[in-house]
Amino acid sequence: MFQKILIANRGEIALRVLRACKELGIQTVVVHSTADADAMHVRLADESVCIGPPPSRDSYLNIHQIVAACEITGADAVHPGYGFLSENAKFADILAAHNITFIGPSGDHIRIMGDKIEAKRTAKRLGIPVVPGSDGAVTEEKEAGRIAAEIGYPVIIKASAGGGGRGMKVAHTEADLEIALQTARSEAGAAFGDDAVYIEKYLEKPRHIEVQVFGDGFGGGVHFGERDCSLQRRHQKVWEEANSPALNAEERSRIGGICAKAIADLGYSGAGTIEFLYENGEFYFIEMNTRLQVEHPVTEAITGIDLVHEQIRVASGGGLSVKQEDIKFTGHAIECRINAEDPRTFTPSPGTITHFHTPGGLGIRVDSGVYSGYKIPPYYDSLIGKLIVHGRNRVECMMRLRRALDEFVVDGIKTTLPLFRDLVGNADIANGDYDIHWLEKYLAQSE
Ligand code: ADP
Numbered sequence: 099m100f101q102k103i104l105i106a107n108r109g110e111i112a113l114r115v116l117r118a119c120k121e122l123g124i125q126t127v128v129v130h131s132t133a134d135a136d137a138m139h140v141r142l143a144d145e146s147v148c149i150g151p152p153p154s155r156d157s158y159l160n161i162h163q164i165v166a167a168c169e170i171t172g173a174d175a176v177h178p179g180y181g182f183l184s185e186n187a188k189f190a191d192i193l194a195a196h197n198i199t200f201i202g203p204s205g206d207h208i209r210i211m212g213d214k215i216e217a218k219r220t221a222k223r224l225g226i227p228v229v230p231g232s233d234g235a236v237t238e239e240k241e242a243g244r245i246a247a248e249i250g251y252p253v254i255i256k257a258s259a260g261g262g263g264r265g266m267k268v269a270h271t272e273a274d275l276e277i278a279l280q281t282a283r284s285e286a287g288a289a290f291g292d293d294a295v296y297i298e299k300y301l302e303k304p305r306h307i308e309v310q311v312f313g314d315g316f317g318g319g320v321h322f323g324e325r326d327c328s329l330q331r332r333h334q335k336v337w338e339e340a341n342s343p344a345l346n347a348e349e350r351s352r353i354g355g356i357c358a359k360a361i362a363d364l365g366y367s368g369a370g371t372i373e374f375l376y377e378n379g380e381f382y383f384i385e386m387n388t389r390l391q392v393e394h395p396v397t398e399a400i401t402g403i404d405l406v407h408e409q410i411r412v413a414s415g416g417g418l419s420v421k422q423e424d425i426k427f428t429g430h431a432i433e434c435r436i437n438a439e440d441p442r443t444f445t446p447s448p449g450t451i452t453h454f455h456t457p458g459g460l461g462i463r464v465d466s467g468v469y470s471g472y473k474i475p476p477y478y479d480s481l482i483g484k485l486i487v488h489g490r491n492r493v494e495c496m497m498r499l500r501r502a503l504d505e506f507v508v509d510g511i512k513t514t515l516p517l518f519r520d521l522v523g524n525a526d527i528a529n530g531d532y533d534i535h536w537l538e539k540y541l542a543q544s545e
Pocket of ligand 1 (some may be wrong): 229253260261262263264266298299300301302304306332373375383386534
């Protein structure tokens with residue numbers, strides 16, 4: 099087991115990882131920018147190292163500084179959290195070259211899944227169902243036209259190097275195709291420095307369902323069920339559930355089994371998420387994330403297993419603490435992402451939190467790094483906390499969520515709490531009857 103882990107992140111996830119380390123009796127080092135000197139994870143860590151000024155590229159993305167912080171403090175492993183350097187293959191390789199363990203998969207696996215064309219090709223080879231589309235990059239309009247006609251309109255043009263929902267364009271008819279191809283390519287070139295794009299069938303009313311997988315580091319793979327993350331705004335997840343209201347136990351074990359086997363065949367190590375669009379009973383792979391996800395707590399709630407403990411165990415060579423047959427899904431869990439944003443316009447609302455009171459009671463978990471008097475710096479993303487609620491079934495979970503949202507107090511800034519108070523009373527949400535476009539339509543109607 100590791101003696102000392104350096105946490106290369108900030109906010110709620112830094113605190114989340116720190117808690118897991120403490121429980122395992124591992125010393126912690128956190129790195130932080132000058133803007134985060136008062137952050138909770140800095141206060142609670144055994145050691146902290148200031149690695150630079152507020153902009154992420156000078157601090158949380160500064161590989162040299164982070165490696166230097168490992169050497170100064172004698173950390174033997176790095177947990178990257180999510181975002182920042184968590185899917186940076188070069189970072190994983192550099193740590194390996196310094197004999198420091200990256201708590202995550204190999205640089206090569208990160209590289210494969212970071213290139214969407216390569217990821218899709220790999221998924222197909224491993225027997226994972228994919229969205230019908232081009233086999234690789236498409237540059238010529240003629241070729242694009244041929245493929246689109248074959249799979250049928252509407253189609254979506256996506257950037258191979260894409261991420262965060264950027265670099266995607268939909269063509270509803272042949273007349274839209276040329277312009278969609280051109281704009282997608284130029285946007286991809288400008289945003290990612292790589293203008294390779296590919297074509298897929300555009301699914302009109304899918305749900306976003308993702309499977310949590312783990313490679314044990316010895317060639318074995320398991321799945322921890324799925325999460326339904328269909329409630330999105332601008333392709334950003336807002337509310338996540340486990341299990342998905344749309345799947346039954348048989349579908350869960352079928353897709354889970356396919357994913358677990360794929361992970362084993364790939365020789366993948368650590369936590370990963372295989373993302374699908376789900377429509378008319380079919381799954382279509384869209385991408386794989388090679389890290390811990392923001393929404394991992396809903397999986398922890400229904401399985402009772404600490405996924406960060408498992409990440410640390412696997413990275414240290416100790417394998418998983420559970421086998422597939424030990425992983426049971428109990429009850430239902432929902433996570434709401436609480437952002438420091440205007441609940442209508444979603445413009446960021448940094449500033450000082452004058453009062454912060456979190457709900458409590460059975461089945462309630464709040465993961466947050468903020469506190470009363472905390473000043474939210476304007477430099478980073480606006481997630482200030484996650485409310486995760488567990489109940490014996492979805493109805494009980496929703497009742498408890500409504501009550502918890504009523505108790506939650508965040509004064510001094512605007513937050514997305516009022517949006518969740520609206521959603522929890524909505525009939526479609528109560529019925530679990532929504533797809534990936536539902537939230538955008540709902541927001542447009544209530545304007
Ligand atoms: P990113 O890495 O940028 O998040 P993804 O491939 O995960 O890109 O897609 C993000 C979102 O875009 C999906 O959750 C879905 O809402 C939409 N999307 C992607 N591919 C398709 C498709 N073939 N049909 C319909 N919607 C899609």
